Amino acid sequence: MIKPHHRVRQWLSHLGRRSWALAQTWSPENILGAGLSLTLIYSCVFWWNYLPRIQTDLNVSVCWPGLNFCSALKSPSSEFWQVLLVIKAMLGGLAGIGFLVGRGRERIALWLLACGSLLKLGLYLLDYRLMGNFHSMPIFLSFIYFLRPKDLNAAQLTLVMFYFLAGTLKLNLEWLSGQALWTPRVWKLTELMPWGLAGVVILELCLIWLLLMPSRPLRFLIWFTLVAFHLVSYNWVGWFYPAIMLTMILFMPFMWRKASSNWRLTRWGAASMMVLILAHSLPHFEDFKLRGTPLSLEGSARAYTLNMIDARPTCIASLMMKVGGDRLDVIPNMREYGVRTSCDPLLLKAYAVSICRSEDPRSMVQIRLASRRGFVRNVEKLASEQLECGELQ
Amino acid sequence: MRGVAVRHFIAAKNLVYATWFVFCIFVIAQVISLQPGLIRGHVRLHESRFEPAIVWSAEQRPPISEPTYLLRHDRDPDEAFPKIEVREPQVIWRSPPINHGIHTAAKSSAAVDESGIYVGGDSGWIWAFEHDGQVRWRVFAGASQRGIHGTAALDQDSVYIGAYNGRLYRIAKASGEVIFIAALADAIGTSPWIQDQKIYVGAETGSTLLGRLYVLEQDRGEILARSAWIDEQTHSSPMYFPNSRMALMGANDGHLYAYGAGGGSPQWYADVGGAAKGPISRALWRGLELALLGTWNHRLYAFRADTGELLWSSALAGRSQGAPILERGTHDQRLVIVNTHLPNEVIAVRLSDGRQVWRRNTEARINHGNLAPVTWGVNSWGFLLPCRETRICLAEGRSGKILWSVDLGRGFSSTPTVHNGRIHVVLEAGELVVLGVRK
Numbered sequence: 157m158i159k160p161h162h163r164v165r166q167w168l169s170h171l172g173r174r175s176w177a178l179a180q181t182w183s184p185e186n187i188l189g190a191g192l193s194l195t196l197i198y199s200c201v202f203w204w205n206y207l208p209r210i211q212t213d214l215n216v217s218v219c220w221p222g223l224n225f226c227s228a229l230k231s232p233s234s235e236f237w238q239v240l241l242v243i244k245a246m247l248g249g250l251a252g253i254g255f256l257v258g259r260g261r262e263r264i265a266l267w268l269l270a271c272g273s274l275l276k277l278g279l280y281l282l283d284y285r286l287m288g289n290f291h292s293m294p295i296f297l298s299f300i301y302f303l304r305p306k307d308l309n310a311a312q313l314t315l316v317m318f319y320f321l322a323g324t325l326k327l328n329l330e331w332l333s334g335q336a337l338w339t340p341r342v343w344k345l346t347e348l349m350p351w352g353l354a355g356v357v358i359l360e361l362c363l364i365w366l367l368l369m370p371s372r373p374l375r376f377l378i379w380f381t382l383v384a385f386h387l388v389s390y391n392w393v394g395w396f397y398p399a400i401m402l403t404m405i406l407f408m409p410f411m412w413r414k415a416s417s418n419w420r421l422t423r424w425g426a427a428s429m430m431v432l433i434l435a436h437s438l439p440h441f442e443d444f445k446l447r448g449t450p451l452s453l454e455g456s457a458r459a460y461t462l463n464m465i466d467a468r469p470t471c472i473a474s475l476m477m478k479v480g481g482d483r484l485d486v487i488p489n490m491r492e493y494g495v496r497t498s499c500d501p502l503l504l505k506a507y508a509v510s511i512c513r514s515e516d517p518r519s520m521v522q523i524r525l526a527s528r529r530g531f532v533r534n535v536e537k538l539a540s541e542q543l544e545c546g547e548l549q
Numbered sequence: 550m551r552g553v554a555v556r557h558f559i560a561a562k563n564l565v566y567a568t569w570f571v572f573c574i575f576v577i578a579q580v581i582s583l584q585p586g587l588i589r590g591h592v593r594l595h596e597s598r599f600e601p602a603i604v605w606s607a608e609q610r611p612p613i614s615e616p617t618y619l620l621r622h623d624r625d626p627d628e629a630f631p632k633i634e635v636r637e638p639q640v641i642w643r644s645p646p647i648n649h650g651i652h653t654a655a656k657s658s659a660a661v662d663e664s665g666i667y668v669g670g671d672s673g674w675i676w677a678f679e680h681d682g683q684v685r686w687r688v689f690a691g692a693s694q695r696g697i698h699g700t701a702a703l704d705q706d707s708v709y710i711g712a713y714n715g716r717l718y719r720i721a722k723a724s725g726e727v728i729f730i731a732a733l734a735d736a737i738g739t740s741p742w743i744q745d746q747k748i749y750v751g752a753e754t755g756s757t758l759l760g761r762l763y764v765l766e767q768d769r770g771e772i773l774a775r776s777a778w779i780d781e782q783t784h785s786s787p788m789y790f791p792n793s794r795m796a797l798m799g800a801n802d803g804h805l806y807a808y809g810a811g812g813g814s815p816q817w818y819a820d821v822g823g824a825a826k827g828p829i830s831r832a833l834w835r836g837l838e839l840a841l842l843g844t845w846n847h848r849l850y851a852f853r854a855d856t857g858e859l860l861w862s863s864a865l866a867g868r869s870q871g872a873p874i875l876e877r878g879t880h881d882q883r884l885v886i887v888n889t890h891l892p893n894e895v896i897a898v899r900l901s902d903g904r905q906v907w908r909r910n911t912e913a914r915i916n917h918g919n920l921a922p923v924t925w926g927v928n929s930w931g932f933l934l935p936c937r938e939t940r941i942c943l944a945e946g947r948s949g950k951i952l953w954s955v956d957l958g959r960g961f962s963s964t965p966t967v968h969n970g971r972i973h974v975v976l977e978a979g980e981l982v983v984l985g986v987r988k
Binding site for chain 1: 583
């Protein structure tokens with residue numbers, strides 16, 4: 157008679173052997189596919205309360221520029237949005253299993269990943285307050301992967317470009333001095349922080365390119381440094397960002413198992429790099445640089461590119477409403493929706509419009525928004541506008 | 550050989566490596582030049598504490614002038630108390646409801662001058678009334694769960710008032726246009742003081758309990774100075790002591806602080822044993838400028854305003870957070886009268902040594918507001934106070950004897966304001982009541 161705990165041990169041992177045998181068959185392409193599928197599950201958890209809260213708030217809609225129909229797509233039911241999130245997570249889960257099991261199921265898994273990513277993109281574009289590069293980066297990489305699943309060089313270059321472009325944003329006094337960051341959650345690391353902050357910039361701008369070099373030890377060294385960086389970054393940004401990044405870079409060591417794993421520039425890699433550079437340059441073009449504001453004072457100038465926590469703007473937002481003889485100093489809670497979009501003129505105007513729509517048509521709302529960087533005393537005006545409520549109803 | 554080496558060097562691969570190397574040197578140089586604390590191991594993390602700012606500024610501003618009303622009637626020890634008739638008054642008019650009765654802090658008192666009556670409510674609305682009771686305008690101070698509890702300061706053309714949303718408002722008296730809004734902290738429960746074209750106001754944070762004194766320009770609200778943070782909230786309305794050239798303010802940490810116009814660290818501070826939540830009163834005695842303050846330590850204190858030296862302290866029956874009132878004159882037997890909460894009493898002590906002269910139980914439901922000194926006849930003086938459940942009473946100053954009482958229907962913690970013989974009282978949960986003697 158075998159005792160129950162022996163049976164469990166045997167079963168676990170068998171499971172371990174089978175898993176290891178299966179893992180030996182995993183190709184780096186499948187690992188990347190599984191990783192991208194997993195990000196669909198992460199974002200389901202991340203959005204579980206936040207997305208329904210935004211989408212069931214029928215009063216305020218903050219549409220992306222050019223997608224002004226977003227307010228018509230709102231639903232008063234939280235469950236509706238949570239069902240969509242569950243569908244997205246299930247697509248991600250099934251795709252992930254398909255990639256890991258392999259045996260010809262990769263094609264189905266790829267289509268499941270594409271469907272899940274499209275659903276995520278759709279949800280992402282429903283409201284501007286969902287903006288965040290932790291969502292846009294996996295969507296972009298999934299798009300590249302879907303088009304060229306075998307081209308890991310393109311995926312590798314895309315990831316290197318993510319880090320490099322983020323590094324270009326961090327080469328400023330606010331990041332290097334620590335002013336962009338707030339008090340750490342767990343480890344204080346005060347003594348090491350100046351070196352850490354400078355090290356992140358050097359890692360992202362310079363050392364990250366070593367991931368593409370022929371030397372495998374150097375590649376592994378940089379890869380482990382990235383892992384350490386993301387683990388430590390939990391201290392400030394929480395679990396979601398590190399989880400997304402670690403999952404996306406997980407395929408690299410599997411890729412480097414082969415001796416003939418030297419990186420080379422492919423057509424899709426070059427295309428991806430060009431698209432990312434162009435997107436990163438957009439805020440510098442006059443048409444996209446909203447009201448000519450410097451970067452990171454607001455979120456909207458970076459809506460189509462990376463929007464890192466490289467600076468910490470302080471916003472001064474006011475909505476002054478006139479209803480008959482009364483004046484109301486309506487104070488919008490700009491901090492409620494996160495660091496990156498909290499100083500956004502789009503957000504403030506959306507609040508003003510929502511207030512206006514529920515008031516007497518003869519009312520009017522004056523909008524004022526100013527913002528300043530952490531180290532700068534002077535504030536810069538981002539918005540100054542008067543809305544006649546009658547025109548919005 | 551050299552030609553081969555040059556050709557080898559400029560081969561595309563090496564050119565990429567060389568460019569990368571130069572780029573790395575550039576980045577490292579930039580990092581070192583930008584990061585001031587790298588070698589010293591110093592970083593400056595983002596401060597989560599409140600950063601003050603002017604959040605609203607009108608392009609056209611009315612002129613500023615000397616104040617026409619400040620919370621304490623006895624701000625100038627040489628100024629006579631406001632005059633009333635000793636006969637029992639009647640209610641002349643009542644406003645719409647001003648207060649819901651939320652929060653235990655003393656309510657905003659009516660700020661009254663020739664131009665009208667201005668009062669903030671715990672609902673968040675700031676009201677302007679004509680003297681006949683007509684509403685002139687209203688301004689809503691948003692995002693403030695506890696509305697307004699501080700009392701407005703007035704000059705010829707403007708109203709200055711702080712709200713529990715942490716913002717100080719300057720509003721045009723005539724139109725209700727908001728002239729400036731200065732966001733100073735999470736909450737302002739104090740009443741602003743205006744002196745030499747500067748506004749002194751205490752503000753506090755809510756997430757971590759901190760408080761500080763701000764000095765603002767009267768015209769535009771620009772922040773001229775601020776004190777260092779005090780490790781507790783500051784509910785005590787600041788008062789400027791002109792002879793000592795210092796603004797004094799109490800704090801919940803059990804200290805009285807004195808600041809110069811430049812803010813920063815206090816010039817002096819004194820231990821008062823318990824929370825100092827009430828306004829401070831000013832007295833002149835034998836050439837000295839004195840600060841009088843009742844505290845939650847069941848004591849009334851008299852300090853020299855210039856040095857912070859304790860002259861005396863007098864035991865009270867209960868907590869005190871109302872501004873002490875001081876009998877007019879120059880003689881040594883002048884009385885200082887202060888009220889206490891639980892038990893609800895009024896106590897008179899001598900200014901010279903703090904010795905108790907008389908005490909009376911007020912039988913009031915609420916007794917943590919300020920007493921309002923008044924005068925009548927030729928030399929008579931006394932004070933208005935909440936008493937006998939929901940009544941307002943007039944008490945004789947030398948004895949504490951009640952001369953009349955009028956039922957208001959509800960209790961009050963605001964300070965009765967007397968202007969042109971009329972008494973303005975804002976009820977704890979209710980309206981502004983204006984009383985007067987009909988001719």
